Amino acid sequence: MGIIMFPNEGMGRLQAALNDTRNAEGELLSLVPMIAEIAAGNSCAQFFADYFYRHNKGQSALDRVGNLLPILDENGYSVALGVEAAGRTRPREMCSVPQDCVIALVSECCVHLEVFRSPYGEQGELEDSRAVENGYTEVLKRGCALFLDGKRDHIVAWSKRAYVTLVVSRQAFGRHLITRHDSQTGQAIYATAASQHLSRLQHACEYIANFGDVKLIPVLQKLLRHPAHFIRWKAIEALLNVDLDIGLRALDALRDDPHPHIMAAANTAWTQLQQGNTACR
Numbered sequence: 001m002g003i004i005m006f007p008n009e010g011m012g013r014l015q016a017a018l019n020d021t022r023n024a025e026g027e028l029l030s031l032v033p034m035i036a037e038i039a040a041g042n043s044c045a046q047f048f049a050d051y052f053y054r055h056n057k058g059q060s061a062l063d064r065v066g067n068l069l070p071i072l073d074e075n076g077y078s079v080a081l082g083v084e085a086a087g088r089t090r091p092r093e094m095c096s097v098p099q100d101c102v103i104a105l106v107s108e109c110c111v112h113l114e115v116f117r118s119p120y121g122e123q124g125e126l127e128d129s130r131a132v133e134n135g136y137t138e139v140l141k142r143g144c145a146l147f148l149d150g151k152r153d154h155i156v157a158w159s160k161r162a163y164v165t166l167v168v169s170r171q172a173f174g175r176h177l178i179t180r181h182d183s184q185t186g187q188a189i190y191a192t193a194a195s196q197h198l199s200r201l202q203h204a205c206e207y208i209a210n211f212g213d214v215k216l217i218p219v220l221q222k223l224l225r226h227p228a229h230f231i232r233w234k235a236i237e238a239l240l241n242v243d244l245d246i247g248l249r250a251l252d253a254l255r256d257d258p259h260p261h262i263m264a265a266a267n268t269a270w271t272q273l274q275q276g277n278t279a280c281r
Helices: 009-020 033-040 044-055 196-211 216-221 230-242 244-254 260-280
Strands: 070-074 077-084 092-098 101-105 112-116 133-140 145-148 152-157 162-170 175-182 187-194
Touching: 009 033, 009 070, 033 044, 033 101, 033 162, 044 070, 044 077, 044 162, 070 152, 112 145, 145 230, 187 196, 196 216, 196 230, 216 230, 216 244, 230 244, 230 260, 244 260
Parallel strands: none
Antiparallel strands: 070 077, 077 162, 092 152, 092 175, 101 145, 101 162, 112 133, 112 152, 175 187
């Protein structure tokens, strides 16, 4: 459901365009001119500042950097207000983009944005031997908009002032991990779950593993089919702790997992457990 009021007719047109979308692939790219027009509108910056103020207990947008405040959700897309910190120097880390999105600058400032491209897909995440590659550089001014590919793009962004963006993104994730790379070398450093929901699933698996609640075995078995590979692995770890026999059968199935990291880990764990069982006899 969307909100009742919009900053101008452009936001209404954007909502209508999102509702009319039939094929998500490539649709955001066609919305770039409209989103840029909205971000450049006279009432847009004030609207978002007021909206953020009302929804954050009286704190202004730029007092709450690092936030992403949802505005509306329509037809598989999310529209949000993004607030980012100021930084006079180029950051040492770049961040992957987990979803197709369009970002438009609302603030009266310039944002330096470098876009790097991943030479591999989701299944190659954190391959240390393959650095991301420099793609292009943009300087965003108010009302400028840029499309980012959720399956391959990584960004480094900085501005002398804290700034606000209008972000329109697909709700479907291109990647389930947000990866951080060194912005000088392009080499992977670490990764985190791309959404709060995925983080909660990880913690839930750890909880079940620690407390060994057999009633939750069906939940773990369902998570073995989760699209995020690291959730499947968390589920198998928990199953092996809760019920070894059920866990071993599930581990055997993961030896043919479509993700190469899970397949390799499952085969290694299977071999080690089999050797341990043999030694105990």
